[in-house]
Amino acid sequence: MLTSRDLCAATWRKSSHSNGDGGNCVEVADGLPGLIPIRDSKVPDGPALTFTTTPWTPFVDALRRGDL
Numbered sequence: 001m002l003t004s005r006d007l008c009a010a011t012w013r014k015s016s017h018s019n020g021d022g023g024n025c026v027e028v029a030d031g032l033p034g035l036i037p038i039r040d041s042k043v044p045d046g047p048a049l050t051f052t053t054t055p056w057t058p059f060v061d062a063l064r065r066g067d068l
Contacts, residue, residue: 007037007048014041 010029025041029048036056039048062068 006032010037012039012041012044
């Protein structure tokens with residue numbers, strides 16, 4: 001089970017589409033095998049959503065293809 005404590009030690013990175021001016025940005029944490037934690041970069045102490053790779057991979061693929 002993933003806890004908020006586990007995410008405190010996570011290494012977060014901003015989306016490559018982030019423009020750096022405080023716009024709508026998301027951050028993703030790496031290094032948690034099988035899990036994809038996502039959070040709002042403007043609220044780093046706020047909640048994070050976590051996804052398994054099963055739904056996340058097709059979602060990202062659809063974004064890259066321009067389907068969404």
